[in-house]
Amino acid sequence: MKHRIQRDFFGDEHYVWCSEVLDCSKLNKYARGAAMPASSDPYQIYKDLDRIIRSNDRHGAKIVEQRKNLTALAVEKASVGLISEDDRDLIAAIVAKAELVEFAPRLFLISTPMIAGRAKLVDPSLWAGTEREWILPDLRPGEFDIVELGL
Amino acid sequence: MTVEILEKYPPKERAGILASIALATSPNPAVERRELSADQLAILAAIVQQAGVAGDPFSGEARAKVDALIMKALTELVLADVNVDALLKAAGSAGQLPPRMYEVVVPQPFLSLFAQFNVRESDVQSTVLNAEDVQHLGSEPDQCVSLFSRLVVSKEGRDPFWAVAQFVRGGNILHAQHFWRVYPSEIDLSKAQKPADLIEALVKTVGQEITVNDRRLRYARDMPVPATNAGTIELVVPTTPGDETIATVSAGVVRPDGTSEIILAYGVSNIRYREYLKRHNVSLAPLRQPLNGVQQKLIIMRAPRAGS
Numbered sequence: 001m002k003h004r005i006q007r008d009f010f011g012d013e014h015y016v017w018c019s020e021v022l023d024c025s026k027l028n029k030y031a032r033g034a035a036m037p038a039s040s041d042p043y044q045i046y047k048d049l050d051r052i053i054r055s056n057d058r059h060g061a062k063i064v065e066q067r068k069n070l071t072a073l074a075v076e077k078a079s080v081g082l083i084s085e086d087d088r089d090l091i092a093a094i095v096a097k098a099e100l101v102e103f104a105p106r107l108f109l110i111s112t113p114m115i116a117g118r119a120k121l122v123d124p125s126l127w128a129g130t131e132r133e134w135i136l137p138d139l140r141p142g143e144f145d146i147v148e149l150g151l
Numbered sequence: 152m153t154v155e156i157l158e159k160y161p162p163k164e165r166a167g168i169l170a171s172i173a174l175a176t177s178p179n180p181a182v183e184r185r186e187l188s189a190d191q192l193a194i195l196a197a198i199v200q201q202a203g204v205a206g207d208p209f210s211g212e213a214r215a216k217v218d219a220l221i222m223k224a225l226t227e228l229v230l231a232d233v234n235v236d237a238l239l240k241a242a243g244s245a246g247q248l249p250p251r252m253y254e255v256v257v258p259q260p261f262l263s264l265f266a267q268f269n270v271r272e273s274d275v276q277s278t279v280l281n282a283e284d285v286q287h288l289g290s291e292p293d294q295c296v297s298l299f300s301r302l303v304v305s306k307e308g309r310d311p312f313w314a315v316a317q318f319v320r321g322g323n324i325l326h327a328q329h330f331w332r333v334y335p336s337e338i339d340l341s342k343a344q345k346p347a348d349l350i351e352a353l354v355k356t357v358g359q360e361i362t363v364n365d366r367r368l369r370y371a372r373d374m375p376v377p378a379t380n381a382g383t384i385e386l387v388v389p390t391t392p393g394d395e396t397i398a399t400v401s402a403g404v405v406r407p408d409g410t411s412e413i414i415l416a417y418g419v420s421n422i423r424y425r426e427y428l429k430r431h432n433v434s435l436a437p438l439r440q441p442l443n444g445v446q447q448k449l450i451i452m453r454a455p456r457a458g459s
Contacts, residue, residue: 004249061215065177068222072173075166075229090242092229094249097239102249 001095001102003146005070009087010077014139016108018119020132033131040128042107043149049105050151056100063103070095107147110136114143154224156197166228168194173221176209243323244295246287250279253297254324261327264397267436268428270330277301278316279325286346287320289401289414295320296328296401296415298346303332310336310431315349317399329399331419334431347372347415354417357427359396361418362387370417376402378411388418395421 006014021033023043028034038044052060071092078088112119115136122133157165172195175185187195195208202220204213242248257272282299289295297320304311313333318325333340333349338356343349351370358369363386364376379385384402400416425435 001249008247059215059219061211061218064215064218064222068173068218068225069177071222071225071229072170075170075225076174079167079170089229089233090238090247092226093233093235093238094242094252096226096230097235097252098249099251102251 001098002066002070003106004102005074005091005095007141009074009083009091011082012141014108014136016110016136016139017122018108018110018134018136020134022107024131035129036131037129040131040133046105046107046149047151049103050149053101053104058100060100063100066103067095104148107149108139108144109147110139110144115139153227154194154198154220155201156194157224166225169221169225169228172198173218173225176217240322244320245290246285246295246297246320248323250282250285250299252323253279253320255279255318255327256324257327261330265330267438268330268332268424269434269436274314275316275327275330278314278330284346288347289320289403291403294401294403294414297325298350300346300349310334312431313340313349315346315353317350319401329397332428332431332433334427337427337430350417354419357419357423359391359394359398359418359420359423360389361396361398361400361416362389363400363413363416364411368416371413372415374413374416375410376413378406378409384411384413386416391420393422397421397424 003014006012019033019036019040019042021027021036021041024034024036024041025043049062052063057063074083074088074091074095077083078085083091118138119134119136122135127133154165154169157168160168168191171185172187172191175187175191176195198220199208199213199217202208202213202216204216207213208217239248239252243253255276257275261275262272278299278301281301283302284300286298287295288298297318299316299318301314301316302311303314311334313335315329315331315333316327317329317331319328320326331350331353333353338349338352340349340352343352351372354370360367360369362368363371364379364384366374366376368374376384384400386398386400388396388398396418398416398418401414403412403414406412421438428435
């Protein structure tokens with residue numbers, strides 16, 4: 001849902017928080033990324049969201065938060081003229097009415113050569129653990145693949 | 152759901168205040184970090200109290216309660232004076248809704264026609280619900296087409312194919328019109344980028360020539376054609392003994408210069424499509440009736456005038 005809203009209404013530019021590894025449990029103990037806590041491990045985050053969707057947990061906290069954030073972003077962007085008030089209303093209606101399954105997780109597999117120099121290292125005080133985390137404020141189409149995992 | 156403390160602020164400012172608090176308190180790292188002002192902190196404290204949260208408002212369950220309250224209040228503030236049904240209908244016509252927010256209608260004529268190709272209602276629904284690609288064409292009422300594609304891979308090792316479901320789109324309702332199986336093992340899809348390209352590739356193998364306003368074609372997209380004097384789009388399907396043509400045409404507005412634009416038009420030969428499906432081991436139902444090709448089908452649609 002977030003990707004769809006970003007793509008259709010917010011100029012198809014994506015603010016993403018990234019990890020260098022997908023599933024740290026698959027790494028050898030001393031490998032870079034092996035100590036990534038679950039809260040920042042893309043695979044674990046994906047599994048948590050997937051569980052909420054599959055169990056049809058309409059009050060799942062992460063999904064409620066997604067709905068809240070997307071609506072809030074629409075309000076904020078409309079207030080500074082980045083989107084129209086009509087689009088703001090439509091986003092609010094879509095986000096409020098969309099079925100849970102529309103919020104199913106997707107992985108962005110980012111091509112590192114294509115984003116060279118644009119990824120910013122997150123301030124270590126904001127890392128979940130001791131492993132490096134990255135922010136890419138302007139990920140664009142063509143720089144990533146969208147992956148659905150068959151769990 | 153009213154956030155009581157916001158009542159003292161001008162109505163136009165309330166949603167903005169709530170949105171700022173919503174984003175600033177998000178634990179989601181994919182939302183940019185920001186700080187709350189003293190005023191916003193006071194509002195947040197009141198919201199936490201109104202949500203009935205005791206203790207740490209940012210612990211798991213408490214956060215969910217606060218988020219739910221903010222979400223509900225924010226949505227109500229934004230949509231307070233909005234006719235949501237009309238909004239979603241207009242967005243549906245414009246092709247702006249997620250696939251699952253469309254209502255899919257599978258009419259009996261569709262089932263009668265496509266049952267012979269072993270297509271069931273569930274195939275149509277499944278293609279929409281699990282679509283890998285969607286293409287919305289046209290913007291004129293009754294002339295809007297939506298195409299959904301989905302790769303179908305069987306566990307039994309049958310030949311994988313792209314299911315392409317075609318609909319007439321009206322508001323947020325999709326009426327099933329056609330359903331095709333496109334087998335990459337036989338059809339060259341190397342140039343296909345969108346669902347309509349899958350149909351174009353299929354038509355190269357199983358297509359049948361049709362005539363639209365005197366223009367003969369097998370497949371057309373965004374093609375201008377001369378309008379008839381009556382301002383209609385006329386689809387003439389050929390009489391071919393022993394065959395039947397399944398055809399579609401959707402047209403844009405008639406322009407002041409007398410031309411109209413075909414949004415999507417093509418013809419498929421029943422016999423050739425059946426033979427093609429047999430090559431891929433699809434179980435076919437017996438023909439509904441002998442394909443004697445005696446009757447020529449003529450479908451006339453009145454194309455809307457530009458600006459009308």
